[in-house]
Amino acid sequence: GSVSALRDDQQMEAERARESEVALKEQIQQAGARQDEMMKSMAEELISLRHAQDDAVALNDAASKGVEEELHMLKEAQKEAVARKDAAIKLLEEELTMLRAAQDEAAALKDSLIKSLEKELITFRATQSNA
Numbered sequence: 001g002s003v004s005a006l007r008d009d010q011q012m013e014a015e016r017a018r019e020s021e022v023a024l025k026e027q028i029q030q031a032g033a034r035q036d037e038m039m040k041s042m043a044e045e046l047i048s049l050r051h052a053q054d055d056a057v058a059l060n061d062a063a064s065k066g067v068e069e070e071l072h073m074l075k076e077a078q079k080e081a082v083a084r085k086d087a088a089i090k091l092l093e094e095e096l097t098m099l100r101a102a103q104d105e106a107a108a109l110k111d112s113l114i115k116s117l118e119k120e121l122i123t124f125r126a127t128q129s130n131a
Helices: 002-130
Strands: none
Touching: none
């Protein structure tokens, strides 16, 4: 009877070994599936990060371009303002020159008027004293 009991023990042991082997294989499969899922998830995350990085680079480029255009516009506006100021100064200088010329002319006219009045006065006095 002990031989058959031994055989039963061996069969039970073999059965347990098979069951634990099946369980182990299932665990390995599940672990593999989980690992695949994680790898897939990480790959998606990486793609998402790359897209985000590309978007950030594009935004940065656009912002840089915008700033460059703004700077260009400001420089142009500054050049225009300087040109206007220079034109205004030139105009004022011309006006001043004309005013000085007019002033000189007025002074010359005044001098000539005074001289002619003095001559007339001398003439008038001479005629008075003779009369």
